[in-house]
Amino acid sequence: MSSLSSRGRLTTVAAVASVLSVLPLFDITVTRDWIVAATIAVVFVAGTGYILRRVDVPGVLVPVAQLAVLVLWLGVLVASDVAMLGFIPTTDWATRLVDVFREGVDVTNAYVAPVPVPRGILLLLVGGAGLVALLVDAIAVWLRRVPLAGVPLAACYAVTASVLVDGLDWYWFIPPAAGFLALLVSEGRTRVAGWGRSATPSAAHSGIPETDSLARNGRRVGAVALAVAVAVPGLAPVLTEGLLGPGQGGGNGGGQTIRTDNPIVDLQRNLQRRENVEVLRYRSSADEPNYIRIVTLDVFDGEEWKTSDRPVPDSVENGLPWPQGLQEAEYPVVDYDIRVTENLSSSWLPLPYPTQAIDIEGDWRYHAETLDVVTNSGDVRAREYSARSLAPEPTVEALRSAGSPNSAVESSLDLPEELPEMVTDLADEVTEGATDDFSRAAALQEWFRGPSGGFVYDIEAQPGHSATALEDFLTERRGYCEQFAATMAIMARYLGIPSRVAVGFTPGDYQGDATWLVRAHDMHAWPELYFEGLGWVRFEPTPASRSGAAPDWTVVPSADDPNTPAPDPSQPSTQPSLSAPDVPREDDTAGGTTLPGDEPPSQWPLVLLGVLAAAALIAAPSLYARFGRELRWRQAGDDPALTAEAAWADLRETVREAGLPWDPAATPRAAARALAESASLGQEDRALLDHLVGAIEQARYARQAQPVESLRADTALVRRSITRSADMTQRIRALLVPTRLRDAAAAANQTLLDGFDWLDATSERLRESALAVGRRRP
Incomplete structure (x- = not known):
């Protein structure tokens, strides 16, 4: 078998194994047609490697070329419209x-x-499939370390297993395992074929060559698979769930607790997405729009707003409880028919607040304090349901005369022990002179929305509610609904007003026939403040450019409070405008929401950081080798024999890194003669080399080794001359993969193989012992 055909077979098997290894990702994607593009990427990577190796391109450059081809293919998939001729890169x-x-x-x-x-x-x-193929090709075909190729082949299986909350079905292990086994067998047969037919006892017994080799490989595959199966779930980080994903159940039956990670992080992504996809439609019996709420964030831990751990024992089948804090009375009732599209996947049910009755299929349960409705076993995608909601109409007078909050909402005043002084100072300053909770809340809202605050709605602002993020928002006065809602709720809690943050959608666009269309860009966040007797009341601190006019019950009439600005007279109606106006999107402004004179943030810090990271990655192997040499000399100390051996080890590593022949069985004098010829050393370097040979011969053969003056310096000079004799490709390889690193990897690999061999031998001895015992029995 020629080396060319052997290399071609191994390349092909490595590519097939790479494709098989990504199949478990099918279990975490809605569609599976991406496998076509992934397979093409693998073919490009494998084909590039085969062609370049066939024309004898230096091996270290092949992965670089493969990576370039992979990036070009990714560009064809997602950026062909901005490339020259569809694939030539541009800025x-x-x-x-x-x-x-x-x-x-x-x-x-x-x-x-x-x-x-x-x-x-x-x-x-x-890209992931292409990188797997690149790593497998480099490890199996270039470095010929096939057992190590199991690591990248297991990557996709490990990622899928760590992402799925309920675990990965066992059969998804079969494709990557089959690919790994095929790779091992192909490499094993290539090696064995060079020696002829196997003469092992198994071969003599079965008549099948390579039986022992195949059995050993099978056992090793099983051992690696077992290690991965045990280690990965414990070591791989589990991806947290976002807004549009189900919470984790804390048990079964009526006492279960559902916990969902912070959903507010989803806001910016939906507001910035290019495709303003349809999310849901609703029809209102009152022919009036309304905010549609998904979930309420009622805990602030100093870093983020999030949902509390919530018991949800009761089903919505028998209706929902009376809204917390709302005085029992007769209120208008509005019926809604809601139809969710395929584009919204959520365990939370989009509803108007406060909903009192729901007609929907499935096991949906409510949280009494927030009236959030959630399921632990389903999804809202493509569902149709109806809801009946109250339509209370709070007034400024009622809000202003509300009593003190009751003890049931004390947790909605919780704040971390230390808030930034800027937050508390501004809250005090803005509400100075306000005599009741409502006046303070209205003053905060007007400050965020009006000219006195100087805030600008900017969808490109950095998200977050940590102390630093709050200070940045209040200093720069730029942000989107997340920052406005979260900051007002924090200030309200500081002022003694129970508050929380609601996440959902603005009312959307009117479609006629009492129907409204809600899209992804309508996603929104707003604060809800608690007033005794009126319950949780929606405020709107986000500027009017995004949210329209504030609700009329949140604006203090100028006649009542001359210090508080009246509603903007330019608004067409005194009623709250619930439809959010269009906001410029990234595709409309070619770079997001910016104002005249604003400059986009410089990308140079990120570029510099990337360059430094790449430099550190490139320098790490050579630094490791240098550290090893330094440690060797330190351990030698002043011992003449050990220092001579350290010098000889440095020389040996340098010769191998230069790609020159080195015979470990040769005497020092013979090795030096061969080195002087192959490296074309000059007279001075030959004299230094003779000096080194004398030191190592004395250390090995003399009764007592004597100290050798300037041994380390002379060794360094010889090593420098040898390095200069190597070509550029060899120098790059020595920089990226120094001899010391290759020796350490080979030693680790050999240790692993020795361990497998020990297990094979032990199992064989145990089997023979068991057979012998069985034969002795009558």
Whole structure:
């Protein structure tokens, strides 16, 4: 068998194994047609490697070329419209790749499996498959360390197993395991074929060559698979769930507790997405729009707003409880017919507040304090249901005369022990002179919305509610609904007003026939403040450019409080405008929401950080080798024999890194003669080399080794001359993969193989012992 055909077979098997290894990802994606693009990526990577090795391109450059081809293919998938001739990179092409990659990362943080496959996820899937193929090709075909190829082949299986809350079905292990086994067998047969037919006892017994080799490989595959199965779930980080994913159940039956991670992180992604997809439609019996709420965030831990741990023992079948804090009386009732599209996947049920009755199929349960409705065994996607909601109409007078909050809402005043002084000082300053909770809340809202605060709605602002994020928001006065809602709720709690943050949608666009259409860009956050007798009341601190006019019950009439501005007279109606006006999107403004004179943030810090990270990654192997040499000399100390051996070890490593022959069985004098010829050393270098040979011979053969002056310095000079004799490719390889690193990897691999051999031998001895015992029995 020629080396060319052997290499071609191994390349092909490595590519097939790579494709098989990504199949478990089917279990975390809604559609599976991405496998076509992923397979093409694998073919490109494998084909590039085969062709370049066939024309004798230096091995260290092949992965670089494969990576370049993979990136070009990703560009064809997501950025062909901004590339020359559809594939030649441009500046916009690179920017598009970065943007799409970020989109994919955001989707992984926001959705729970199975996830849709927009272009961001497609980029991650295809890029991941290509990287797996690149690593497998480099390890198995270039380095010929086939057992180590099991690590990248197990990557996709490990990722899928760590993402799925309920675990991964056992049969998804079969494709990557089959690919790994095929790779081992192919490599094993290639090696054995060079020696002829196997003469092992198993072969003599069965007549099948390579039986022992195949059995050993099978056992080793099983051992590696077992290690991965045990270690990965404990070591791999589980991706947190976002807004549009189900919570985790804390048990079964009536006492279960559902916990969902912070959903507010989903806001910016939906507001920035290019595709303003339809989310839901609702029809109102009152022919009036309303905010549609998904979930309420009632805990602030100093870093983020999130949901509390909530017992949800009761089903919605028998109706929902009376809204917390709302005085029992007759209120208008509005019926809603709601139809959710395929684009919204959530365990939370979108509803108007405060809903009192729901007609929906499935096991849906409510949280009494918030009236949030959630399921632990289903999804709202493509559902149709009806809801009946109260329509209380609070007034300024009623809010102003509300009594003190009762003890049931004390937890809605909880704040971390230390808030930034800027937050508390501004809250005191803005509400100075206000004599009741409502006046303080209205003053805060007007400060965020009006000219006195100087705030600007900016969808590109950094999210977050930590102390630093709050100070940045209050200093720069730029943000989107998340920052406005979260900051007002924090200030309200500081002022003694119970508060929380609601996440949902603005009313959407009127479609006629009492129907409204809600899209992804309508996602919104707003604070709800508690007033005794009126319950939880919606306020709107987000500027009017996004949210329209504030609810009329939240604005203090100018006649009552001359210090508080009246509603903007330019508004067409005194009624609250519930439809959010159009906000410029990234695709409309070619770069997000910006104002005249604003400059986008410089990308140079990120570029510099990336360059430094790449430099550190490249320098790490050589630093490891240098540290090893330094440690060797330190351990030698002043011992003449040990220092001579350290010098000889340095020389040996340098010769191998230069790609020169080194015979470990040769005497020092013979090795030096061969080295002087192969490296074309000059007279001075030969004299230094003779000096080193004398030191190592004395250390090994003399009764008592004597100290050798300037041994380390002379060794360094010889090593420098040998390094200069190597070509550039060899120098790059020595930099990236120094001899010391290769020796350490080979030693680790040999230790692993020795362990497997010991297990094989032990099992064989145990089997023979058992057979012998059985034969002795009558």
